[in-house]
Structures are given as structure tokens and as C-alpha cells.
Amino acid sequence: MRDMRLVSVNVALPREITRKGKTITTGIFKEPARGRVMLRTLNLDGDKQADLSVHGGPSKAVYAYPIEHYEYWRAELPGMNLPPGMFGENFTTEGLQEDEVNIGDRFRIGSAEVMVTEPRLPCYKLAAKFGRDDIIKRFLQSGRTGFYFAVLQEGGVGTGDGVELIRRDEHGITVADITRLYVRDKDELRSLQCAVQVEALPESWRRYFAKRIEKLDNESSR
8 A cells, every 4th residue: 555644634513504495414514623633433523423324333433535536526526616525524535545445454543543344325415515416426436435434442633644554354355346346246246245254344234235145146046
């Protein structure tokens, strides 16, 4: 892996916005934090998720998004202002991309320790942030999803901190592999079988892939 660091640490408390005549409560409007911030088991200090049924929890404590993707989106969305945190990420990172980071990889950031758990699947709140409905499909199809961290050890983090790889997960299933199996290669049996063996991948993902495997097995036995 290349040199890795935090370009920006971004936080926000939930707030209400109006979109298409409906009131939405969301924490997606992240702003860069000043100074060092405590990273805790469920989130950063000064940051909260609005809908805990789909956001947050131990496996989605922190959302990371690569700064490298911003150039792509500036070309895709000309004239749109895209500051760090625009995608709702807590960590705008450099040197960690989806095709290089394994589910289950462990990193030290500042005095905290984190583990990669899953890619981000966009919801309607991303469309609300960007003011356009097509961003959800474009985001997912691009493969530029970013990924979530679980917090293994709480600690302080801040902009400019290096990101140190502590341990690579032995299964070798990348964040990009999970997104690919979800979006395009839904019938790739061997990869699905590998994915369900990754303990760091949340149970909801493993159940989903297990059902895909069951369906493929049933189809092949007919």
C-alpha cells in the first residue's frame, strides 16, 4: 500500500432538511472538525447518525471515503462544489482505495485502532445532499463507494494523521469485491463462497450472499 493518511476528519449532528416537500432528518452534512477528535465505539465525538436502523452501529462507526475519487466526481459533476465530507464521510482518506483494502484489514489511526467492515450502499439521503436523484445509481455503479470501519480501540484522531496497517485479513476479499458481487457478478459462485467466510463482514452481508449461493446451487441441481 502507498502512504496513507487522513486528509480531513468530518463530523455533523443530525439536522432537518426539506426535500420534495418532505422533512428529512440526516447527519450527512459533515464539516471538517477542528483539532483532534475522540473516536469512540459508535462514532466520533460531535458526530451522530440520524436513522440507526440503517446507519451507525458497531460495524458502521466511521465512514471513510478516498480523496482520490473527488477528481472523478468533479469531472462527472462539473461546476458542483465538492469539499471534503461531501459524501457524508467522517474520514476523507488518502492512499486507501476499495480495490486495495480487504474486509477485515486493521489499521492504527492516531491512538485508535479500526477494522474495515463493508462498503457503503447509498440511500436517498445522498440524493438529498447532492440535490439529484441520479447520484445514487451513479455512485454505486462507479464502484467508488468508500467503506466503513468498526472501532476496535478508542482513541484520538485528527487531520494529517498517518494510517498504519496493522494486519491484513487473510481471506483477501477487498471492499471492491463485495460491491462487485452485489452490483454485477451476482452469480460468481466461488467468490460468493469466499465472501461468506470473512468473519469481519457483517452478518447481514453474509446472509445475503448465502442466499445467493443457495439459489445458484438449486439452479445447478435442476
